[in-house]
Amino acid sequence: MIDQPLAPQPLRSEALSAARAAMLAEAARPRGQGWKASAGFVAGAALGSFVLIAIGGLISGAVTADLLVRHAVAMAPVLAVCTAACVTAFVPRGRRSRLATLALGLSAAVLLVLLREPNPLPSSSPGWVCTASHVGVAVLPGLIALVTLRRSAFNVLRAIIAGLAVGASGALVGELVCEQGPLHVLLFHLPAWLFSTAVVAFVSSRLTPRSFAP
Amino acid sequence: METDEVLMNRYCEGDTKALEVLFDRHARGVHAFLARMVRDGALAEDLLQSTFLSVVRSADRYQRGSPVMPWLLTIAANAARDSLRRAKLNPEVLAEVSQPDSAHEPAMSDPAMRRRIEAAFAELPVQQREAVVMHKVNGLSFEQIADALDITSTAARIRAHRGYERLRELLGDLA
Numbered sequence: 001m002i003d004q005p006l007a008p009q010p011l012r013s014e015a016l017s018a019a020r021a022a023m024l025a026e027a028a029r030p031r032g033q034g035w036k037a038s039a040g041f042v043a044g045a046a047l048g049s050f051v052l053i054a055i056g057g058l059i060s061g062a063v064t065a066d067l068l069v070r071h072a073v074a075m076a077p078v079l080a081v082c083t084a085a086c087v088t089a090f091v092p093r094g095r096r097s098r099l100a101t102l103a104l105g106l107s108a109a110v111l112l113v114l115l116r117e118p119n120p121l122p123s124s125s126p127g128w129v130c131t132a133s134h135v136g137v138a139v140l141p142g143l144i145a146l147v148t149l150r151r152s153a154f155n156v157l158r159a160i161i162a163g164l165a166v167g168a169s170g171a172l173v174g175e176l177v178c179e180q181g182p183l184h185v186l187l188f189h190l191p192a193w194l195f196s197t198a199v200v201a202f203v204s205s206r207l208t209p210r211s212f213a214p
Numbered sequence: 215m216e217t218d219e220v221l222m223n224r225y226c227e228g229d230t231k232a233l234e235v236l237f238d239r240h241a242r243g244v245h246a247f248l249a250r251m252v253r254d255g256a257l258a259e260d261l262l263q264s265t266f267l268s269v270v271r272s273a274d275r276y277q278r279g280s281p282v283m284p285w286l287l288t289i290a291a292n293a294a295r296d297s298l299r300r301a302k303l304n305p306e307v308l309a310e311v312s313q314p315d316s317a318h319e320p321a322m323s324d325p326a327m328r329r330r331i332e333a334a335f336a337e338l339p340v341q342q343r344e345a346v347v348m349h350k351v352n353g354l355s356f357e358q359i360a361d362a363l364d365i366t367s368t369a370a371r372i373r374a375h376r377g378y379e380r381l382r383e384l385l386g387d388l389a
Contacts, residue, residue, distance in 0.1 A: 023266040024233075027270045152275065211271040213268045213269070213292075214285075
């Protein structure tokens with residue numbers, strides 16, 4: 001009996017016509033941008049925020065070239081995560097590449113802590129300022145990522161990877177301006193990255209997708 | 215007759231007629247799949263529309279040359295899963311979805327048996343239900359199901375086999 005497929009409920013002809021008409025009306029509209037352009041847009045927002053802040057900081061003196069050089073090794077994996085995540089979050093297929101990006105993100109987070117030099121001097125501002133700055137930097141890329149995620153079916157791994165890309169922009173800015181030690185990075189920087197990722201994934205799960213394509 | 219893949223390629227290049235042929239060829243099959251997934255005729259009709267709107271909106275996400283039917287079923291399964299997930303978040307909608315759709319009740323020789331089979335299908339978790347329907351009803355291979363659901367073929371096999379086992383438990387003497 002299991003082998004006999006359950007008879008489906010019939011499709012009404014008016015519903016069939018309505019679906020056909022809606023499809024043709026949609027097809028008559030100008031096509032939206034492809035997934036590569038979408039990925040580029042999110043990458044531009046995430047990395048662009050970081051580059052603009054870096055340039056502004058260098059001009060104003062808030063960021064020193066010496067600090068940039070010292071933190072370059074820690075920033076390189078985060079940059080790699082941000083770039084890879086922007087691609088793998090939006091590529092139509094790519095479960096393995098998304099899992100690899102997640103592993104890369106975890107490794108980059110560990111490296112951020114391990115590569116930070118200890119700093120015995122007390123900070124001039126409370127630790128939460130770093131957390132708030134990280135999250136603040138991630139707002140614009142986050143909004144763009146959420147709009148872009150609506151162009152395909154919700155997928156929790158995809159949403160997490162998009163959040164990872166968004167949060168990476170804040171993590172990069174943290175490396176530009178903060179000289180506190182590894183414990184500070186662990187307690188105030190990584191939670192901000194995690195928070196940005198979680199917010200993007202959660203909000204994305206609540207949005208109605210414009211398309212259910214994978 | 216042109217294959218689905220040729221038609222989809224033609225649509226990707228802007229030929230709307232090819233899209234119409236694809237719709238005419240597959241709309242009923244996709245609806246049947248959706249009706250089995252959500253067990254609600256009217257909702258399945260809405261989801262059919264969402265499925266083909268998604269095809270239009272996401273033509274750039276179609277991998278040229280890959281089989282079209284599994285891709286269509288993937289979109290339909292995503293739409294059904296999304297609808298069921300939202301219904302769970304909103305119990306009132308769930309209650310509406312769970313109502314038997316008497317207006318669309320097809321003729322069947324033994325209504326009691328039909329209800330029993332429907333109830334057994336409803337007992338299956340969504341992931342197992344979609345694997346069973348794709349495998350048994352739509353005739354997809356485990357590799358195609360894996361590709362459609364973005365899982366490994368082993369996972370697809372496990373989901374379907376667990377679904378079959380559960381159906382056998384529930385249907386007992388009918389199985």
